Amino acid sequence: MDFRYARELEEFREPLRxxxxxELAPERTRGRRDPRDLTGYDEDFERALLRRAGxxxxxxxxxxxxxxxxxxxxxYKAIFDFEAAYxxxxxxxxxxxxxxxxxxxxxxxxxxxxxxxxxxxxxxxACIAYSEPDAGSDLSRIATRAREDxxxxxxxxxxxxxxGAHKADWCxxxxxxxxxxxxxxxxxxxxxxxxxxxxxxxxxATANGWTLGEIHFEGARVPRSxxxxxxxxGFAQMAAALGAERSGMFYLGWAARSFEAxxxxxxxxxxxxxxxxxRSRIAQLGCELEVAERFAKRVVWRQSRGELPPHxxxxxxxxxxxxxxxxxxxxxxILGAEGLLREGAPGAPLAGHFAREVVERVHATxxxxxxxxxxxxxxxxxxxxxxx
Amino acid sequence: MTxxxxxxxxxxxRGPPAPAAPELGLGAEQEGLRADAxxxxxxxxxxxxxxxxxxxxxxxxxxxxxxxxxxxxLLELALLSLELGRRARSLPLRxxxxxxxxLLLELGSDAQRRAWLPEIWSGRRFLCFVPASxxxxxxxxxxxxxxxxxxxxxxxxxxxxxxxxxxxxSGFVVAAAGDALRAGAAAEPALFLVEAERAGLRLEALSTLxxxxxxxxxxxxxxxxxSARLGSGAAPAPALERLRLRSRVALCAELAxxxxxxxxxxxxxxxxxxxxxxxIASFQAVQHALADALIDADAAELACFEAxxxxxxxxxxxxxxxxxxxxxxEACLRNARRAHQLLGGAGYLAAxxxxxHYRRAVALAEKLGGSERQRQALARELGL
Numbered sequence: 001m002d003f004r005y006a007r008e009l010e011e012f013r014e015p016l017r018x019x020x021x022x023e024l025a026p027e028r029t030r031g032r033r034d035p036r037d038l039t040g041y042d043e044d045f046e047r048a049l050l051r052r053a054g055x056x057x058x059x060x061x062x063x064x065x066x067x068x069x070x071x072x073x074x075x076y077k078a079i080f081d082f083e084a085a086y087x088x089x090x091x092x093x094x095x096x097x098x099x100x101x102x103x104x105x106x107x108x109x110x111x112x113x114x115x116x117x118x119x120x121x122x123x124x125x126a127c128i129a130y131s132e133p134d135a136g137s138d139l140s141r142i143a144t145r146a147r148e149d150x151x152x153x154x155x156x157x158x159x160x161x162x163x164g165a166h167k168a169d170w171c172x173x174x175x176x177x178x179x180x181x182x183x184x185x186x187x188x189x190x191x192x193x194x195x196x197x198x199x200x201x202x203x204x205a206t207a208n209g210w211t212l213g214e215i216h217f218e219g220a221r222v223p224r225s226x227x228x229x230x231x232x233x234g235f236a237q238m239a240a241a242l243g244a245e246r247s248g249m250f251y252l253g254w255a256a257r258s259f260e261a262x263x264x265x266x267x268x269x270x271x272x273x274x275x276x277x278x279r280s281r282i283a284q285l286g287c288e289l290e291v292a293e294r295f296a297k298r299v300v301w302r303q304s305r306g307e308l309p310p311h312x313x314x315x316x317x318x319x320x321x322x323x324x325x326x327x328x329x330x331x332x333x334i335l336g337a338e339g340l341l342r343e344g345a346p347g348a349p350l351a352g353h354f355a356r357e358v359v360e361r362v363h364a365t366x367x368x369x370x371x372x373x374x375x376x377x378x379x380x381x382x383x384x385x386x387x388x
Numbered sequence: 389m390t391x392x393x394x395x396x397x398x399x400x401x402r403g404p405p406a407p408a409a410p411e412l413g414l415g416a417e418q419e420g421l422r423a424d425a426x427x428x429x430x431x432x433x434x435x436x437x438x439x440x441x442x443x444x445x446x447x448x449x450x451x452x453x454x455x456x457x458x459x460x461x462l463l464e465l466a467l468l469s470l471e472l473g474r475r476a477r478s479l480p481l482r483x484x485x486x487x488x489x490x491l492l493l494e495l496g497s498d499a500q501r502r503a504w505l506p507e508i509w510s511g512r513r514f515l516c517f518v519p520a521s522x523x524x525x526x527x528x529x530x531x532x533x534x535x536x537x538x539x540x541x542x543x544x545x546x547x548x549x550x551x552x553x554x555x556x557x558s559g560f561v562v563a564a565a566g567d568a569l570r571a572g573a574a575a576e577p578a579l580f581l582v583e584a585e586r587a588g589l590r591l592e593a594l595s596t597l598x599x600x601x602x603x604x605x606x607x608x609x610x611x612x613x614x615s616a617r618l619g620s621g622a623a624p625a626p627a628l629e630r631l632r633l634r635s636r637v638a639l640c641a642e643l644a645x646x647x648x649x650x651x652x653x654x655x656x657x658x659x660x661x662x663x664x665x666x667x668i669a670s671f672q673a674v675q676h677a678l679a680d681a682l683i684d685a686d687a688a689e690l691a692c693f694e695a696x697x698x699x700x701x702x703x704x705x706x707x708x709x710x711x712x713x714x715x716x717x718e719a720c721l722r723n724a725r726r727a728h729q730l731l732g733g734a735g736y737l738a739a740x741x742x743x744x745h746y747r748r749a750v751a752l753a754e755k756l757g758g759s760e761r762q763r764q765a766l767a768r769e770l771g772l
Contacts, residue, residue, distance in 0.1 A: 001415070001463060001697045006408045075409040267771050279767030286766060287711040294690040297410045304409035315683055372676070379675035382682050383655050388672045 003297060005075070012072075013079050016058055020087035023049050035343075036203070038210045039090030043167045046090040047125065054122025059096055064104070067116035078249045078300045085253025092250055093163055095119040095126040099172045099191060102241040106229030111191065115170070127168035127194075129159035129215055130238060137373050139174070139238060140183030144217060146175040146190065152224040153177070153190070155198070155217035161367075165201045165213020168194055172241075173215075174234040187234030189241075192226045208359040242369060243313055248296045251320035251364065252289075258327045258357055259289050261350050262334065273334070281330055285323075292320040311382030318374040321364035328357035412693070414467075421446075421464055425471040434477050441468070442511025447485045450634070455493060456505065461700035462634050466641035466692050473645020473720075474652075476744045478600030480553040482635045484514035488561045490631040491517070491579060495619025500581060504559075513558035518548045518605060519632075520563040520577040533607060535564035535578055541614045544580065544588075544607040550755075554591055554603035559583040561618065562607075563628065577628070579618035586610050598751035599744055636709050636756065637695045643716040643752050644688035646745050650723035651681045653742055654730045661732075674730060681726050684719035691715040707769055713762045717753035724749045 005013075022028070034042040041049075053059040062077040063069020070076070077096070084091040096119055103115055118124055135141035144157025155175060165171070170193060177188040194201070198220030203211035229237045263282060266273060295316040302308045331354035332339045343352035365371040379385045414422065424444070432440055441447050449464045451457020465486060472479055489508045492501055507513040520533055533546040544564055554560070563577040582589065588610040591603045618624065655678060658669040668674050691712035698705040724746040728735050735742045753759065 001413065001418075001693060002411045002701070003694045003697060005410060009408050073408045078409075263770050263772065275772075276764065279772045280760060280763045282770065282772060283763035283766035284714065286770065287714045287763075290694075290708075290711050291687045291691065291715060294412075294687070294694060298412050298690070300409050301412040311682070315686065319683060319687075372672075375676040375679035376672070378679035378682055383678055385655070385659070385669045385675050385678065386667070388670050388675055 003294070005079070009075055009079055012061065012076055013083060015056075016080065016083045017087070019053070019056060019058065020083060020089045020091075023052065024087055024089060033343075035209050036211055037090075037167075038163060039092070040088070040210075041090045043125075046167075047122075049090060050094060050122035050125075052122070053091060054120060059091075059094065059122050060116075060120025063096065063100060063116060063120050067104075067112055068120035069116070074303045075300050078296070078303075081249035082253040082256075085250040086257050088254070088257060093127075094122075095124055095170065098126045098128050099170060102172060102189065102228060102237060103191070105240060106189065106233075106237050107191075108225075110225065111228065115191070124169040125164060125167050126170040126172065127162050127164045127213065128241075129162045129165070129171050129173040131161045132158060133160050137370055139235065142174055142176060142183070142187060144173070144175040145179075146177050146188060146222075148177065148224075149221075151221065152226065153222050155190075155192075155220040155222060157217050159215040159217075160204075160212075162213040162215055163367075165194070165215050166203050166211065168213075170194065171215065172228065174238050177231055177234075181232070184235045185232050187238070188231045189228040189234040189237045190222060190226045191228040192222045196220055196222065207362065208356065243308065243310060248292070248299065248316035248320040251317070251324055252292055252296050254357075254361075255289055255292060255320060255324050255327055258324070258331060258353070259285060261353055262327070262331050265350060266334065278334055281334070285327055285330055288323050288326070292316075292323050295319050309381065311378045311380075314369070314374040314377040315382075317369065318365075318371050318378070321361070322371065324357075324361040324364050328354060328361045332358045412690070414463075418464065418467060421460075422467045422471065425468050426474070429471045429475045429477055434479070437477060437479055438511040438514065440511070441479065441481070442509060445509075447481070447489070447511050448509040450486065451489070451493060451509075457509070461696070462637055463693065463696040463700055465634070465638050466696040469638040469641035470645040470648070470689065470692070473642035473748075474649045476599060476646065476649065476741065476748050478553065478598075478748075480514045480516060480557070482638045483516045483552060484508050484557075486635045486638055487517035487631050488515035490634070491561055491618060491624070491627060492581075494627045494631075495579065495624055496581075497615070497618075499615065500618065504581070507558070514553070514556075515559050515561055515581075516551050516554050516557040517635075518551055518560050518562040520565055533562060533564040535580065538611070540611065541616065542580065542612045544582070544610040544612065547604055547606050549604045550594065550596070550598075550602050551605055552598065552600040552602055554605060555593065555601055557584055560605070563624075577624065579624050579628070580612055580616050581618055582607075582610060582612065582616065586612070596751065597747045598755075599748050600751075633706060633709050634699065636713060637692060637699065637705070639752060639756060640688070640695070640709070640712040640716040641692040643720040643749065643756075644685070644692050646749050646752070647681075647685040647688045647716070647719040647723040650720070650727035650742065650745050650749075651678070651685045653735075653740075653745070654678060654681065654723075654727040657727075657731050657735070668730075677726050677730060681723045684723050688712075688716040688719035707766065710762045710766050710769075713756040714759045714766075717749075717756050717759050720745075720749040721753055 032042050032045040033040055039046055057070050060069035061072045062074050065071035100119055103112055132142055146153040146155050172191050174187050174189050176186050178186040198218045200216040202214045204214055205211055299313055299316045335349050335354055338349050339354050341348035341352055342355045428440055445458035446468055448457040449460040450462055453459045492504055532548050536543045560582045562580045562582050588608045590606040594602045594604055596602050658674050659667055661668050695705050695708035695712045698708055727742055731742055
């Protein structure tokens with residue numbers, strides 16, 4: 001038993017951390033902030049950063065060699081995810097994260113050959129469109145339809161709450177292809193180019209000022225080659241794709257960033273704080289951060305063995321996202337009224353970090369499977385309790 | 389505090405090249421040990437367990453084979469402790485094997501080792517460790533016990549409270565304030581091996597919540613020969629600190645076992661208990677409480693494993709032992725309370741195993757020094 005990362009992983013981490021530090025140095029990011037984007041940066045900045053991460057071999061380290069990747073174990077992706085989040089870089093919702101897993105699992109040789117090398121090089125942006133106005137946790141309610149015709153499929157419907165839709169080149173979505181069958185056999189997965197007639201993306205403002213996308217499909221025609229995986233297997237494929245991204249390493253990177261920022265801020269303030277209460281609160285959060293880290297490592301360890309019990313993935317996601325909320329709230333309370341000053345406001349402590357966090361992390365326990373869904377999975381898969 | 393995960397430049401791996409990912413699994417031998425311990429603890433009454441552990445060499449785990457031990461490390465001891473905690477058994481494993489055995493091995497004279505190590509390791513007899521500070525008298529300098537030099541050797545005076553398993557112990561390794569013994573080393577305790585039958589030593593049984601029978605020990609000028617001193621040549625503090633830290637990890641593992649036990653009792657109950665024509669296990673309110681209990685039980689176990697694995701790799705593990713103390717104590721308490729809530733009235737009856745686990749959680753969490761004290765210490769390490 002050894003909880004440490006092997007030396008080779010730490011050797012991957014060091015230049016990666018330096019890379020993000022360089023890319024996000026104040027002189028590079030000046031004028032490139034964009035509060036309307038989830039990443040906090042403008043689109044050109046994000047695209048350029050991804051290309052350089054691709055050139056350096058960071059982005060596709062864990063993609064297969066024959067697809068233009070580095071052929072390294074999945075643990076390399078975990079390190080990348082952690083460091084990207086730790087640096088708060090616009091390298092979280094990358095195509096590697098969003099669409100490489102379903103491509104690798106279900107893609108045709110042609111689809112893999114087309115997309116994966118581009119993804120590894122850091123070309124293009126992607127989004128995932130599962131949710132709809134009436135389909136959230138219960139994805140069997142998906143109503144977007146894909147009707148097959150001579151040349152391919154025609155899409156009709158609305159996908160909502162899509163991260164990065166306004167800038168994405170590619171979109172992975174699930175739509176109904178069979179009308180008469182139950183949901184589990186009625187859905188199919190597609191990987192499409194978004195710049196097509198009949199597709200309209202609207203930007204919808206979120207509670208924290210950035211935008212999510214609403215994608216309207218109005219008789220949008222896509223070629224047959226856009227079908228990803230097997231027709232009628234979209235529901236199961238979607239479940240597998242969601243499960244693939246639950247090591248929680250992003251969450252952990254953000255949590256470590258917040259924790260360290262808070263500790264550093266308190267150290268500077270020293271005697272000005274109600275010491276014992278603050279010290280106790282922070283130490284507790286430190287213990288919880290270690291717990292979150294162990295749960296995430298457990299997922300990485302399982303993945304390295306080609307296994308992943310669903311309840312362990314759920315535990316990592318659930319624990320880390322709830323911790324992010326506790327950290328953000330602690331930051332606000334400890335920083336006091338000034339902590340409410342937002343980025344750019346004169347005198348904002350930690351550049352408005354916690355003012356952003358405390359609103360941002362609200363959605364962490366909602367997206368990618370709500371905490372309630374995770375607890376159901378833990379109870380049912382981890383403890384063998386019946387479906388409720 | 390995220391040392392292993394966020395900081396580059398961790399220690400290199402030892403031995404053959406390891407896979408890149410962390411390895412969180414137990415080895416085959418460790419799995420076997422855990423399964424054997426689980427079976428044995430379930431099968432035997434508490435009174436027979438110590439000898440049974442001794443017969444299998446388990447009381448000499450964590451001691452190199454070259455020194456007459458059974459090999460293995462703190463992780464193996466943590467596995468045993470987990471299984472003891474799972475059944476709420478109060479064996480003097482920590483106090484006798486880890487603390488007293490460890491002190492004898494590191495500081496004892498040849499005669500002391502010959503006399504006691506085989507007894508401790510076989511489980512035929514056991515010793516209890518008595519720390520210098522007394523939580524009741526709370527003397528500020530931590531000197532509940534004092535040793536004076538007298539003509540024939542030493543005289544011990546003072547009291548120590550809350551010594552687990554003391555009534556059945558054959559003797560004690562006692563830490564006494566030694567400022568009269570070593571000039572210039574005021575805070576350094578001195579260690580003495582005191583047989584239970586020494587004149588002037590009186591045991592007073594305490595009625596506490598702890599399921600491990602606890603005693604107060606009163607030393608009324610207990611006369612000891614020169615040969616009763618442990619480690620007269622060396623300063624005992626570093627060894628003492630290290631062994632107490634190892635013992636703390638084992639205690640954390642007992643609490644992690646308690647957290648698991650409470651979860652298992654609750655899961656078993658809710659599947660059996662039918663209300664409104666369905667097992668209450670099918671209710672989401674119940675499932676979500678149990679999901680949180682599983683998270684706590686896993687968090688506690690992993691915290692112990694990391695601290696133990698780190699100790700066995702020869703790395704510093706003090707901070708990990710402290711955070712494990714917080715994580716395990718709180719997990720065990722929370723899970724015992726969750727289980728009480730889910731077992732309902734039946735779980736509150738003394739016939740249920742659960743009250744034992746709950747009382748034990750409360751008592752052992754206190755033995756760890758209380759979570760608040762650990763948090764303050766961790767904050768100091770963070771430079772706060």
